Amino acid sequence: MEAIINNLGDPSWWFTGLFFAVLGLLLAKLSSHIPNTLKKLLKGVIIRRRLKIKNSRFSQSLVNYQIARTNSYFLVFIIICCLYIVWLVSGSFLSIVKTSPWFAAALSTPIYAAEIIWLIQDIYTKDLAKARGKIT
Numbered sequence: 001m002e003a004i005i006n007n008l009g010d011p012s013w014w015f016t017g018l019f020f021a022v023l024g025l026l027l028a029k030l031s032s033h034i035p036n037t038l039k040k041l042l043k044g045v046i047i048r049r050r051l052k053i054k055n056s057r058f059s060q061s062l063v064n065y066q067i068a069r070t071n072s073y074f075l076v077f078i079i080i081c082c083l084y085i086v087w088l089v090s091g092s093f094l095s096i097v098k099t100s101p102w103f104a105a106a107l108s109t110p111i112y113a114a115e116i117i118w119l120i121q122d123i124y125t126k127d128l129a130k131a132r133g134k135i136t
Contacts, residue, residue, distance in 0.1 A: 049124070057131045070125040073118035080114050 056062040087093040097104040 049127075053124075053128050053131050057128060057134065060132075063128055063132055066121075066125045066128055070118070070121045073114070073121050077111075077114040077118045080110055084108065084111060 056066075084093070088097075093104070093107075096107065
């Protein structure tokens, strides 16, 4: 009984009890709006992408440019991977991995960034090549 009375007079007890309850209610309120917002955002991105494909599908030079751009991004990705392999084999990157795996993961982000950029461009180019020559 004495512990309950002490807790009621302690502001940190009230903060931990009320703060997380209010935070949970706010997150529940906000999460009901997130799917609609994400749906609108994604729909806008898809519409802009389709419009971009529709406007550039009749120009063979633009299609060839996008293909060359995709191949260039792939080469950049391969070059970055080769540089990291050489760095790993030389031993200096391996020592970083052994001492701090989190720092090594942060240092390897250029590989992931180059891969994501290449994959996005590759998907766009494939869709553009499929749409090439369509009438509508």
